[in-house]
Structures are given as structure tokens and as C-alpha cells.
Amino acid sequence: MGTALRTIYTIWYREWLRFWRDRSRLVGMIGQPLLYFLIVGQGISAAMAFRAAPPGVELSYLQFMYPGILAMSVLFTSIFSGISIIWDREFGFLKEVLVAPVPRWGIAMGKALGSSTVALCQAAILLALAPLAQIHLNLPLIGQLLSVLFLISLAITFLGVAIASRMETMEGFQMIMNFLVMPLYFLSGAMFPLANVPEWMAALMHFDPLTYGVDALRHLIFAGAPPQALTFLVHFALTTDLLVLGAMVLVLGGLGSWFFSRQI
Template identity: 55%
Template sequence: MAAFLMTVYVLWLRELKRFLREKTRILTMLGQPLLYLLVMGQGLRATFRIDIEGFDYLSFIYPGVIGMSVLFTAMFSSVSIIWDREFGFLKEVLVAPVPRSAIAVGKALGGSTTAVLQGTILLILAPVAGLHIHAAQIALLLPLMFLLAFAITSFGTLVAARTETMEGFHMIMNFLIMPLFMLSGAFFPVSSAPAWMQPLMKMDPVAYGVDAFRNVLYTGAGTAAKNFAVAFPLGLDVAVLLGFAALMVALGMLAFTRTE
């Protein structure tokens, strides 16, 4: 157990230091969410009018933009596994006298931490969306962001463990990320989606993360706003994310255990 925890800590710290040293990566990852929030959100708020006092389209998509930032950062943080394989670092870890399963946990924790850091920056921009977040809401949002990030990073780690090349990883990620995001309810509520699409949205783990953010952010916003934007109880959101995260990290640990 001591070797397992030490390996997890070292890999987590390595991912965090790598992230903090890559300033361009931080700016790039923030660019797309800010584009959606400031350009698309501002542009569509006049077109898509929501007949709820004090609640507009920009306020609606803001939790979805946070979810997008967490999703993209968490998923692409798994690319470090491919780099580590190509440059030999992963081989050194695999042959070291430490539990291989710790690699999946350490990578997932490292990617989750970086995703939460970027999501936290977006929380500072809440006034741009007309939302005023209180300290109690931030205290709830941070663990929810970490839970979503851990689930998605564990999923990305599982994919990376089974992918040999950088090109193959990016092709798979591009195939997976957009459906996960588009079906998350970030741009439109689950209740307004076509009947054939709603089951797909309910199978999307990111949808439960975005819905959890809305459950917290719309506290005190009024019954009409919550009924329009929130699809599931907060307890269900957390339960689904916990279950998905546990499944993905378990499969990731198994994948690294069997890696030759």
C-alpha cells in the first residue's frame, strides 16, 4: 500500500508540474470555453429568449461551458501517457518495483487536478454570465468538478492505455469528445431535446456533471429556472458520476496491470 500511494503521489505531482510549466497549454484550453461563453453565448442570448425573469441563455449555458472546460482538459491530459510511452518514461515505470495499477490512479488524479484548476478560472468569470456565486456554492462546485474530471480522465487513461500511437489517440478522442459534449445538455435542456435524443443524453456521464453544476448554481434562482434547466436530482448526478468514475478507474488499473 505504501508503494502504491507513493507511486500515485509522484505521478500526480509530475502531471501538476508539467501543467503549470506549460503556460501556452493553459491559454489554449481556456480559449475555446471563453469563445463559447463570450462570443456564442452573447450572440445567441438575443436570439434564444427564455421567458424567465432574471434568467437568460447566457446564464443557462454557463454551467455547460464549465463542463466543457473540465471535459476537454481532463480528456486531453491523458495524451501524456502516449508521450511517456514514446519517450520511454512509461516503460521505466512499468518495470519499476511498484504496483502498475497505481499508474492509472496517479494519471487520473493529475489530470483531474489540472482540469479543476482551469474550471476554477472560469468560476471567476461568473459575473460575465450574470451569475453571482457565493462561497458555499464554490465549496460544492469544486468537488463536483473534481468528480467529473476524475471520471473523464479515468476514461481517457483507459483509452490511452490501449492506444499505441499519438495519431490513433487523437482520432479516438475527436470521435468521443464532441458527442459527449453535444449530448451533455450544455446548449439545450434535456427536456427540450427530441424524443430519440433524450435516452442518449441520459447515457452521457458529462450530462450529469453539467446538471450537477446547474443544481448548485441555480440554488435560489427560482422554481421556474430550476424546472427549465435542471434535469435530475443532485443525488442522482453524484451517484452516476461516482459509479462511472469507479468503473473507469478500475478498468484503467486492470489495463495497466496487463500491459506488457
């Protein structure tokens, strides 16, 4: 067990150092959340009147979309982190690690934790921008939001690890990711309410695991909202959201570790 823990820590530390020493990624970590918030959120909010909220519920579209922007940030950062596996394979580092007398699942876990740490740093910037969306957060709430975002990031990173472990080229990985990422995000309820979509789309949204992550974030952010607003904003119990996220981490973590361990 001690060897596994040292392996996880070493790979996690390597992923963190690679991120910290890459100035372009640091710039991107700051710029990407600003892009999501100022252009995606503010732009769409300015382009349309948010008329889906029920009468008596004072809610802007930017406030509605803010939890979705948080989820979007960790989704994109986490799922594309799997490309580092293909990069390491091409440059020989992965081969050296795989022949070392350490558990392979520990390597996959370290990579997932390292990528999730980077995603949380980006999400923290968006949390600092919450007052611009007229959303007020306190320290306990920030801790709860980061915990949910960590679960989302860890599950999505394991998905990226599982797919990258079976891919041979970066181009193939990016094609598969683009095919998965957009449906995952658009069917999560991040951009439009679940109650106002066709039945076939609502069914797909119920099968999208990211839907439960966005729903949990809305539970926490709008916990003090009136009952009619909560009925409009959230669709599952917070316990259900957390159970689904936890199950998603376990299932995708098992798949990611298994596929990674089967590499030659």
C-alpha cells in the same frame, strides 16, 4: 499501501510539474476558458434569442449555458490528457515506470489526479468570470462546484487513460477522442434544454454520463431560482446526479487502471 500512496503522489507531482513548466500550456489554460466564455457563450447568446425558457422565468442563454461551459472546459482538458501516456511510451519513460516495483494502478491513479488538478485550475478561471454571466457565487458554492467538476474530470480522465493504454499512436488516440468528445458534450444538455429535444435524442441524453454532471452544476448554481425555473433547468435529483458521477468514477477508474496494468 505506503508504496501505492508514494507512487500516486510522485506521478501526480510529475504531471503538475510538467504542466507548470510548460509556458504554452499555462497560456492555453488562461486563453481556452476565455475562448469558451467570450466566443462560445457570448457569441451564441448574441446570435439567437433564448425563447425556450417558460413565461415568467428571467434567464439569458448565457446563464443557461454557463454550467455547460464549465463542463466543456474540464471535458476537453481531461480526456485529452491521456495522450501523455502515448508520449511517455514513445520516449521510454513509461517502460521504466512499468518495470518499477510499484503498483500499476497507482501510476494510473496518479496520472488521473494530476490531469484532474490541471482541469480544476482551468475551471477556476471560468468560475472567476461568473459575474460576466450575471451569476453570483460565494465561497461555499465555489467549493461545491469544484467538487462536482473534480468528479467529472476524474471520470473523464480515467476514460482517456483506458483508451490511451490500448492505442499505439497519437493520431489514433486523437481520432477516437474526437469521435467520443463531441457526442458526449452535445448530448449532455449543455447547449439546449433536455425538455425541448426529440424523444430519441432525449433517450440518448439520459444515457450520457456528462448529462448528470451538467445537471448537478445547474442544481448548485440555480439553487435559489423559482420552482418553475428549476423545473425547466434541472431534470434529475441532485442525489441522483452525484450517485451517477460517483459510479462513473468507480467504473471508469477500474477500467482505466485495468487497461493500464495490462500494458506490456
